[in-house]
Amino acid sequence: MVDWRLFEPLFNYARKKSLWIVAFCTGCGGIEMPPLMTSRYDLERFGMMPNPAPRMADLFLITGYVTPKTLKRIIITYELQPDPKYVLAHGSCPLNGGIYWDSYNAIKHLDRYIPVDVAIAGCMPRPEAVMDGIKKIMEMIENGTADGWKRYKENYEWYKKNQDELFGEGWREKEARRWIPWLKKK
Amino acid sequence: MAKEEVIVQKVLEKAPYAEGKVKRERRIEFKVPADRIREFLMIMKENNFESMMQITVVDWLKDGEFELVYQLWSYTYAVHAFVKTRIPRDLDKARMPTVKDIYPVAETYERDAHDFYGVYFEGNEKMEMPWILDDAEQGLFPHRKDFDWLGYTKRKYKILDRFDEDKDNYVI
Amino acid sequence: MVSQSELVKEARENGMELLPLDKDTYELFFGPQHMATENFSIILKMDGHRVVKAIANPGFLHRGFEKLAEFRPWYTNIALLLRICVPEPDVPEAIYSMAVDELMGWEVPERAQWIRTVVLEMARVSSYLFWTMGLGFKLGVYTAGQWAAAYRERLMALFEELTGARVYHIYTIPGGVRRDIPSDKWLRQLKDTVEYIKDKLKDFDNVLFENYITHRRMEGIGVMDKKFALDEGVTGPNLRATGVAADVRKLDPYLFYPELDFEIPVLKEGDALARALVRRFELEQDLYILEQLLEMGPPSGAYKVQDPRLKALPRFKVPAGEAYAHVEATMGDFGAYVVSDGGSKPYRVQIRGPSIAHGIRVLEQLLVGARIADVPVILMSLGNCPPDIDR
Amino acid sequence: MIMGMKIKVAPEEEVKKRPSFIKPWMSLKYLFKKPVTIKIPYEPTQIAENYRGFHTLNWKTCIGCNMCGQICPARAIEMTWIEGEKRPHPKVDYGRCTFCQFCVDVCPTNALGFVSNYMLTTVWKDEELELFDWVPLPEEKVKKFTDYRHPLAKIEKLEDGKVRYVLRDGETVEFKILGYGLKPPKLQQKKEEKKA
Numbered sequence: 001m002v003d004w005r006l007f008e009p010l011f012n013y014a015r016k017k018s019l020w021i022v023a024f025c026t027g028c029g030g031i032e033m034p035p036l037m038t039s040r041y042d043l044e045r046f047g048m049m050p051n052p053a054p055r056m057a058d059l060f061l062i063t064g065y066v067t068p069k070t071l072k073r074i075i076i077t078y079e080l081q082p083d084p085k086y087v088l089a090h091g092s093c094p095l096n097g098g099i100y101w102d103s104y105n106a107i108k109h110l111d112r113y114i115p116v117d118v119a120i121a122g123c124m125p126r127p128e129a130v131m132d133g134i135k136k137i138m139e140m141i142e143n144g145t146a147d148g149w150k151r152y153k154e155n156y157e158w159y160k161k162n163q164d165e166l167f168g169e170g171w172r173e174k175e176a177r178r179w180i181p182w183l184k185k186k
Numbered sequence: 187m188a189k190e191e192v193i194v195q196k197v198l199e200k201a202p203y204a205e206g207k208v209k210r211e212r213r214i215e216f217k218v219p220a221d222r223i224r225e226f227l228m229i230m231k232e233n234n235f236e237s238m239m240q241i242t243v244v245d246w247l248k249d250g251e252f253e254l255v256y257q258l259w260s261y262t263y264a265v266h267a268f269v270k271t272r273i274p275r276d277l278d279k280a281r282m283p284t285v286k287d288i289y290p291v292a293e294t295y296e297r298d299a300h301d302f303y304g305v306y307f308e309g310n311e312k313m314e315m316p317w318i319l320d321d322a323e324q325g326l327f328p329h330r331k332d333f334d335w336l337g338y339t340k341r342k343y344k345i346l347d348r349f350d351e352d353k354d355n356y357v358i
Numbered sequence: 359m360v361s362q363s364e365l366v367k368e369a370r371e372n373g374m375e376l377l378p379l380d381k382d383t384y385e386l387f388f389g390p391q392h393m394a395t396e397n398f399s400i401i402l403k404m405d406g407h408r409v410v411k412a413i414a415n416p417g418f419l420h421r422g423f424e425k426l427a428e429f430r431p432w433y434t435n436i437a438l439l440l441r442i443c444v445p446e447p448d449v450p451e452a453i454y455s456m457a458v459d460e461l462m463g464w465e466v467p468e469r470a471q472w473i474r475t476v477v478l479e480m481a482r483v484s485s486y487l488f489w490t491m492g493l494g495f496k497l498g499v500y501t502a503g504q505w506a507a508a509y510r511e512r513l514m515a516l517f518e519e520l521t522g523a524r525v526y527h528i529y530t531i532p533g534g535v536r537r538d539i540p541s542d543k544w545l546r547q548l549k550d551t552v553e554y555i556k557d558k559l560k561d562f563d564n565v566l567f568e569n570y571i572t573h574r575r576m577e578g579i580g581v582m583d584k585k586f587a588l589d590e591g592v593t594g595p596n597l598r599a600t601g602v603a604a605d606v607r608k609l610d611p612y613l614f615y616p617e618l619d620f621e622i623p624v625l626k627e628g629d630a631l632a633r634a635l636v637r638r639f640e641l642e643q644d645l646y647i648l649e650q651l652l653e654m655g656p657p658s659g660a661y662k663v664q665d666p667r668l669k670a671l672p673r674f675k676v677p678a679g680e681a682y683a684h685v686e687a688t689m690g691d692f693g694a695y696v697v698s699d700g701g702s703k704p705y706r707v708q709i710r711g712p713s714i715a716h717g718i719r720v721l722e723q724l725l726v727g728a729r730i731a732d733v734p735v736i737l738m739s740l741g742n743c744p745p746d747i748d749r
Numbered sequence: 750m751i752m753g754m755k756i757k758v759a760p761e762e763e764v765k766k767r768p769s770f771i772k773p774w775m776s777l778k779y780l781f782k783k784p785v786t787i788k789i790p791y792e793p794t795q796i797a798e799n800y801r802g803f804h805t806l807n808w809k810t811c812i813g814c815n816m817c818g819q820i821c822p823a824r825a826i827e828m829t830w831i832e833g834e835k836r837p838h839p840k841v842d843y844g845r846c847t848f849c850q851f852c853v854d855v856c857p858t859n860a861l862g863f864v865s866n867y868m869l870t871t872v873w874k875d876e877e878l879e880l881f882d883w884v885p886l887p888e889e890k891v892k893k894f895t896d897y898r899h900p901l902a903k904i905e906k907l908e909d910g911k912v913r914y915v916l917r918d919g920e921t922v923e924f925k926i927l928g929y930g931l932k933p934p935k936l937q938q939k940k941e942e943k944k945a
Contacts, residue, residue, distance in 0.1 A: 024391045027419070028745070031444045031525055034491060035514075038507035042786045052393050069320045070390065070397070070418045077391050089873070092823075095881060096844025097345070099438060099823040102336055102429065103421045104328060105320070108343045111873060121869035121881060121899070123847040124525055126796075128897070131789050133870045140872065148873075166342070168321065179401045182315060182413055183385060212610055213682065236588040239684075240710040242695050257682070257695070257710075261588070261602060264609035266682060291591035294718045302424075318417035318748055329425050336429075434822040437849040501776050508785045515797075522801040528849045536854070537799075561779075564772040573768035603756050621759035639764045671855050672819035 008144070015058065015084065016141045019134070022057040023050040024077055027064025029090040029124045041127045046134065054080040059137070062116070064124060065093035065100055066107040068166060072175055075163060078114050085149045086141065087116045088133050091123050098123060112162045115148035189263055190214050193233065200229050215268045220254075220282065223271050227256065227288050230269065234262040238285075241295040243303045247331040250275055252305060254282065275330075277304050284309035302329035383410055386730075390418050394496055394734030398744040400721070404730065412725040414718045420748040427707040431672050432458060435704065437528050439694075442709050443746050444525070445488050446481040449687045450709060451530040453694035456612065456683035458532035461676050461698055464665070468657040470534035475614040476548075477520070477529060478685065479648050483555065484513040485688040486641040489741060493634060494566055496734045497575055502566040509558060512551045519544055534662035545652060552648045559642060567638050576631040580724040580736040583628055591715035594690025595636045596740060600628035606686040617654075620647050630739035637688070637741070673702050689713055689741050711746025718747065796897060801848045802867035803899060804841050805892075806885035811860035813837040815931055817852035826852060829884055830934050832925040840929075843869065843881040864891050869899040879904040886914070886922060893918070 025033055036043050037050055051057045054077045066074065078085065089110055092098035100106035110116055117140060120133040140146035152159060164171070194206040194214055204226060205217040218226045235258040244253040249272075256269040273280055284307040286293040296307040301317040304327035319328070322342070327333065339345070386402040389395030397418045403411040423442055427435045439454050440447040452474060459466055466474075487510040494503030514524050519540055521527035529536050539545065566572055582592070587600045597604055605622045607615045623639035625632040667674055678700040684693035690712025697706040717740065724736055787794055813836030818826040825845035828837035839852070839861065853861050871877040880901055885891075891900045894917060905913040907923075914922040928934030 022391070023393045025396055027397075028441055028444050028525075030396065031488075034488070034507050035511060038491070039504045039785050040508045040511045040787065041789065045786075045788070050393070052391075054391065065421065067320075067418060067420060068322065069420070073390055073418075092844050092846060095878070096842060097343075098845055099441075099847045100421050100426070101345075101823060101845055102339055103426055104323065104335065104339045104342060105420050105422055108345050116873040119871050119873050119878065119881075121843045122867060126524060126867060128789055128794055129868045129870070132868050135790065136870045136872070145872070166322075171321075174321070178316065179413060179415070180385065183401065183403045183411060237591045237593070239591065239691070239693060240695070240708065240714075242706070242708045244697055244706045255695070257693075259691075261604050261609070266610070266684075268682070289591070290589050291715050291719060294714060298714075315413075316415070318420045320417070328422065335425060430822050431820065434820055434849070434851055437822045437847055437851065499773075501779075511785075515795075518797040518800060522797065522799050522850070523848065526847070526849075528851075540799075561776060563766065564769075564775045568766045568769045569773045570768045570770050571773075573766075603758050605756070608756050619757070621757045623759045623764040625761065625764055635764055635766060638766075639759060643759075671851075672816065 012142050012144060016138045018047045019059045019086075019138070019141075020049055020051045020057045021059045021061055022054050022077060022081065023052050024054075024060070024074070025063045026066055026070050026074060027062075027090075027093065029061075029063030032124055032127055032130065033061070033063060036127045036130060041131065043131070043134070046138075048134070054078075055082065057081055058085055059134075060085065060087045061130075062087060062089045062094050062110060064091050065098060066110060067105050068107065069105075071107055071113060072167060072171060075114060076172070083149050084141075084146075086118075086137055086146050087114060087148055088118045088120070088130075088137055089116045090120055090125050090130065090133075092121065093123075095119055113159060113166070115151045115159075117146045117148045190265060193260075193263060193265060197229060197233055201226050209268075212264060213266050213268070215270065218269055218271050220271045220273045223254075223256070223269070224283050224285055224288065226269065227258075227285050230258055230267065231288055233260075235260045235265075235267055237261070238289040238291055238295070239266070241292065241299055243299050243305060243329075245275060245303065245329070245331045247275075252280055252303065254299075254305070256285070273305070277327075280305045282307050286310055301327075303327055304330065382406075388733060394737055396744065398717070398742065398747075400725070400733070402725070402730075402733075407730045409725050409728050409730065409733070412722045414722055416718065416744060416747045418748065419745045423709065423749045424707055427704055429703065431674065431702055432676050432704060433532065433671050433674055435707070436531055437526075439707070439709065440526055440528065441745070442711065442749055443687065443689075443692065443743060445743065446485040446687055447526055448477050448481040448530060449685055449692045450694070451527070452478055453683045453685055453692055453709070454696065454707070455530050455532045456685075457681040457694050457696040458676060460681040460683065461679050461696065462532065462665075463677075464533055464663050466534055466663060467660045469659045470661050470663075471613045472651065472654070472656050473535045473539065473661060474530055476648065476651055477527070477535075478613070479644050479651065480513055480517065480548075482644045482688055483641065483648070484510050484517075486637060486644065487513070487555075489637060489688065489738075490562065490566065490641075493738050496738045497566075497572055499566050499569060499572065502562055505558065505561065505565075509555055512554065516544065516548055516551060519547075531662075533665065533668060534660070536662075538661045539656060545656075548648070549652050552645050552652070556642075556645050559645075562638070567635065572634075573631060575732075575735060576634060576739065577629060579630045579728065579732050580739060581627070581629045582720065582724065587628070587720075590720050592690070592720060593712050593715065594686065594688070594741075595640060596633055596690065596716050596720075598623060599625050599632040599636045601626040606684055606691055610684065612683070612685060614651065618647055618650055620650075630735055633739045633741075640688075675700065675702050676704075684710070687712065689743050689746070690716065692746075709746070709749060711743070711749065713741075713743045713747045716740050717742040717744070796865055796867075798865060800865040800867065801850045801863055802865045802897070803843075803863065803869075803891065804853070804885040805862045805864055805888040806838060807860040807862070807887055808834065808838060809860075810858045811836065811838050812858055814857060815839075816855045816857060817861055820851045820855050821846075822849065822851070823847050827929055828931055829929055830927040831884070832927055837931070838884050840882065840884045843883075844878075861885070862888055864888065866891060866894060866897050866899060868897050877903070879906070883914070884924075886916075890916065890920070890922075 094110035097108040239257040242255040389399040399415040491503040491506035521529040693710040699705040823845040829840040
């Protein structure tokens with residue numbers, strides 16, 4: 001039996017150099033993603049690329065405000081991602097509601113529902129700022145301080161309680177079955 | 187005579203129950219009783235108002251009425267027409283006949299009006315279908331003027347507003 | 359690690375497996391976590407790889423703008439409402455400002471009008487480049503996508519210089535614009551950029567619009583005819599692709615457009631390819647318009663209305679009444695209906711996004727019978743922009 | 750179709766394109782061109798001079814009129830009473846600020862300003878997120894950081910309402926926050942006592 005923990009620094013280095021992003025732009029910051037990924041800012045230099053499948057992705061970019069309807073999908077997508085996984089929140093909105101501080105349909109404190117590792121200021125953050133955030137998360141991965149996914153496992157009850165409070169119990173099942181009667185209708 | 191006046195006259199000849207006037211260049215306005223709206227929109231469509239742009243609901247809380255503004259656009263004349271009608275704003279009385287058979291796109295706008303204001307359009311099968319709002323706000327009709335917007339937000343997200351003590355001093 | 363069979367078992371217990379609907383059909387959630395839809399969901403009933411029924415499910419970006427605008431002063435609503443249309447945020451700014459100008463009875467100075475026109479056209483060009491990028495990525499022509507994104511950056515830099523922000527400019531305000539043109543250098547840079555992008559159009563043609571693959575993938579897909587499009591309230595390039603010569607800039611001229619000379623493209627086919635080609639031609643025309651505007655040069659004068667009421671900004675009041683203003687955006691006819699009761703905040707603001715017409719019912723009908731691989735192409739050719747449906 | 754109006758319609762041949770096998774290969778010439786990529790972080794980027802970034806505040810000229818707080822669409826500005834200052838100063842919350850800078854436009858004494866610094870990245874921890882909520886410092890203290898980053902390294906909360914701002918070059922600014930709101934905190938206390 002090998003003690004895999006010995007190789008942890010090596011793994012962390014490898015994780016840092018191949019961060020794949022879930023291609024899920026949740027808010028207005030999504031418009032700065034294409035310039036980042038394409039030739040002008042070219043994030044692929046850092047071994048990052050957008051990936052449609054959450055099963056193969058490590059990094060989740062919350063690009064801007066989050067509405068409850070999107071948050072349901074974010075939680076499902078986040079849970080589909082394999083460990084270790086990291087979350088980076090763009091701009092003011094996930095932090096304190098931003099300009100939507102009095103809107104009934106925008107989440108105010110995102111860390112109540114899923115764990116977040118790094119926050120960037122800006123509305124919306126420039127690509128350079130996003131790159132700075134990514135650099136920060138890379139440092140954190142190398143030190144092993146990016147532990148959002150561990151927190152989610154440890155405090156799952158608390159997160160689940162907050163989610164259920166917002167959406168009501170059994171929201172996953174309800175969401176999966178909602179459209180069946182409408183599809184069956186002629 | 188300007189083309190707008192000609193159009194207004196032409197429509198009013200066929201629909202004597204309506205009131206019409208020219209607002210400004212390329213904007214005309216009609217006021218129609220709520221029960222004759224279908225009839226009137228049919229006349230409008232015959233008179234080359236091909237597209238419906240939107241159905242706006244304005245909530246006049248003081249009068250206890252909803253103002254429904256059917257906005258039509260004519261590519262032939264390049265004229266924008268507001269067709270206004272008033273209905274009571276109580277939930278059980280805010281009912282309108284659907285116009286989706288005249289302007290098919292009205293189905294979407296009617297769903298929108300139902301979701302945010304609670305106006306029920308009879309004859310539109312998609313009225314109960316989930317639209318923009320999530321389950322939690324379903325049936326609350328959050329865009330009505332008497333909806334406690336800030337209180338609801340604070341309760342839902344458990345936020346405390348830092349400015350409560352000085353509320354009068356802030357414009358917002 | 360959890361094994362596959364355990365996952366399936368867990369999903370069954372929670373009622374999360376794919377349920378067969380009728381014989382041979384199944385339910386498919388398309389989006390919002392999908393690169394083609396981006397914050398928009400379509401629920402498809404599939405028979406093999408053919409779509410039998412489609413239901414559009416918007417609302418992932420709903421923030422209640424129309425209500426939020428009722429709580430904020432007239433003037434600051436600009437900072438809020440421009441978030442309705444992310445690819446070209448100048449359009450909501452412009453329509454709201456135009457509606458408020460009409461309510462106030464302001465004659466906007468010529469210089470401000472000129473700047474507004476330039477900003478709107480720049481927004482159109484950058485939005486079309488953004489759309490070209492999307493189309494390139496969805497068709498697998500990544501080269502064109504990379505180019506378009508890189509050229510768009512030049513316009514972003516110009517916007518930054520003029521307005522002080524990259525995406526959310528918050529620049530057009532009721533009564534004019536916020537800042538003057540920084541310098542003549544900026545105008546020269548804009549001219550260079552316009553010429554540069556005009557040069558590169560030929561390359562876009564070569565790679566994307568005259569590509570055999572593009573034609574094979576887009577021809578005869580998502581066809582709509584003239585009557586259908588008019589009934590469904592489709593506007594903009596999608597309507598022009600069905601053979602209707604309609605453009606708000608011509609029919610209901612605003613700002614500097616009556617003095618400009620440009621052509622509008624009209625095609626009769628009404629399929630995805632026609633919609634793409636119409637957009638391609640409009641990009642060229644927009645560059646031509648920018649050239650004309652630069653040749654004209656900015657008129658002298660103030661860039662803002664001189665009105666004493668503007669001094670007490672937070673309590674700035676607008677006389678009672680209502681106004682409707684609309685402009686031609688890249689997606690279609692973008693309109694704002696503003697009602698005032700004479701107070702310091704709007705009584706009602708409704709923004710009419712073009713996508714609400716072609717993104718819901720039209721999309722649902724065009725998708726029926728399409729193959730699953732064509733769904734992103736149809737979406738992209740319609741130029742669907744979810745935030746203006748959700749508002 | 751349109752009555753009494755002539756619309757210039759482009760000829761159809763110009764709009765339509767012919768499919769081609771060969772033309773896409775023309776793009777190969779770009780293989781020999783210089784890439785457009787900016788190699789951040791090894792290469793500096795050019796940012797507009799008047800890019801709307803973080804705020805600056807001249808503490809001497811600020812008269813505490815709360816115009817900025819009234820115009821803010823996000824209500825990010827909170828008036829803060831500081832010991833030794835006659836009038837309250839705005840405190841900006843970047844968890845709400847949208848960088849519209851309407852507050853700078855309406856400031857009657859031009860005390861509030863902005864610089865092009867825009868970068869603020871923190872770990873999501875309560876003590877680091879404090880950085881998002883600050884009383885802006887005078888321009889000369891912010892402007893000396895030309896790498897477009899936020900000037901503060903951390904905000905330390907000391908006992909009895911004292912706050913210490915540590916700038917990234919080691920300089921510190923220390924002041925005591927007495928309270929928030931438009932009325933002076935002493936008056937507020939008296940009012941509460943009266944009510945009680």
